[in-house]
Amino acid sequence: MMRQQELHLIDLNGDSVTPSIRAAVECAYRWVLKDYPQVDPAIVANLAERLATSMETNKETIWSAHRYATSALHRQVRHWLRQKSSKEIAVGLEKELEQWAGPNHEFLRAIDREMLFQHLKSTLNERDRSILVMLVQSNANPSDVAIALGISIDAATKAIQRIRERIAHSLDAAGVHKSSNEPQRRTGLERKWTY
């Protein structure tokens, strides 16, 4: 397990940020590390430190430090991940273009992912998504879903089955299984939906 970095949270003058901003940024940092374990903690720490400085500068306009820090740090990490996967380079020669476009699996995966997300958004309705949150977050079974939504176990089982089919359809439509070089991801997903 990677150790968490000690955050150095200071304002533009080099003084410590206010305790509420410190607590908010430290909490956001901890949560983001759990959500994005693939990102180097040093990079997240750097983003968190810059965020704390900017929050301290604009503290009058922030109505909830905790909410602001959580969503801003998530957004910054996602932005960093997107930038990492879509390398922007100036190319003039066809050969250079081929070299760049050919082997960049990260970039292709990012496009696949974008397509999949768009497809999922169009096929899953609000209720489907709330069930999916329960399945993703807490490994819920049909009876948990039934209790949470106030429906019968039968209805919950059918709903889960329907979501499973829609996700499988989206995965096929986005071609994730064809180009992804991490087949275990898809297999893991399918195994999870068997009730």
Added chain:
Amino acid sequence: MDLLKEFFLEAFPNPEREGCPDEETLVALAENRLPPAHPARFHIGSCSECYAEYRGYCFEAQEKREPTFGTPKSEETRLAGSWSQTAAVLGTNLKTPAKAALWVRDRILAAYHHFSRS
């Protein structure tokens, strides 16, 4: 599953936080204290910001329920130390944590009775 988690974290940006429940509601949802079909359950599947917060509260709720292996013993040792230290500060020299804890408890009860009478 990671892909679906990322789907919820990315696909529903709501930077203006329109229609978001307050933090207390998200905590209650993470701790499973909300009634069935509460609107917040539906909202977190349509707002990446709230989903991120909800996940954070879930991590914390989970940590409260299942402390990391190794923590209980060290925590017990730390608390045991603090009972003896508390007893020492209050003027006794009981080294056994259990005795120190009992002694501190009795002192607290005595103080409580004293102040509730006056």
